[in-house]
Amino acid sequence: MTDGQAQAGTPPLTIYLIKQLELAVRSFLDEALRPFGLTTFQYTALTVLGRREGGLSSAQLARRSFVRPQTMNEMVHALEARGLIERVHEPGNRRVMLATLTPGGRELLDACEPHVQELERLLLRDMPAGQRALFRRSLENGIASLTHAR
Amino acid sequence: MTDGQAQAGTPPLTIYLIKQLELAVRSFLDEALRPFGLTTFQYTALTVLGRREGGLSSAQLARRSFVRPQTMNEMVHALEARGLIERVHEPGNRRVMLATLTPGGRELLDACEPHVQELERLLLRDMPAGQRALFRRSLENGIASLTHAR
DNA sequence: CGCATATCAGATGAACTGAAATAT
């Protein structure tokens, strides 16, 4: 039995399309990152930290990824045990631990970069160049709408 | 400590934006569907079946959601045990079981509909109406690029 | 005291690997 396409009775919701696209992206990304021993979730956390200067607390990372602080805490500990991140007490608040990339973490991230870029290219392959910037703005628009709603 | 925004040193990749948006959507959807005893993943499968006439096999659903056939099989059995779907042998192939919504499954799906529509509205709240159709086409474009690449 | 952060412990669910049976 072969796979056909969905019926066009009612057009699928935008949130459904987002979910389908993310499923596809994650499938590719998981495969690309497996040789590096990273899940997509871990990779995303590392890139967030890599984009930051001063580091982020586990609780901040949790909010950003919509998971419980306990869940993120476990992941942070795992990344720290592997030497990919290090954590230091925030100067003004000794309770808070700020996580930053170690040189090894940065190195691993850089090693993943070409594969991730390859996926980015594949995703945008058939999209007109003039449409890409607007696509990104639309995604950011949606993120902002949902993030500020809670 | 307050949450700031990401540094603008290098612009985030499109695949990263997709992931962030999907995280936000899933977070809202999980919350909205919890009272109905459905996960986002189960809800998605039900909507796919609801859009179909003749039903889909577990293996087809698995490919569509990028999970192993075993994983989807378990979910299909759970939905069948709850009476939300029913499965019949495909006429031409007695090995294949085609799943379709039961009236109860359709009813549950309809009950979820308003909450899902509410999320759709929230997502698109601040997006110019003229931009929405293009946004959907871009998402579909990306899905097609990645799906046909395997 | 109220609140946020970090963390431990136990329970639960989701997905995986491996293998086997059935049908075309």
Added chain:
DNA sequence: CATATTTCAGTTTATCTGATATGC
């Protein structure tokens, strides 16, 4: 025989709930 679907069994990982300690 080769391939696809379904399914069982066992394992691993992830995430959750609940509770506790610490610092502001």
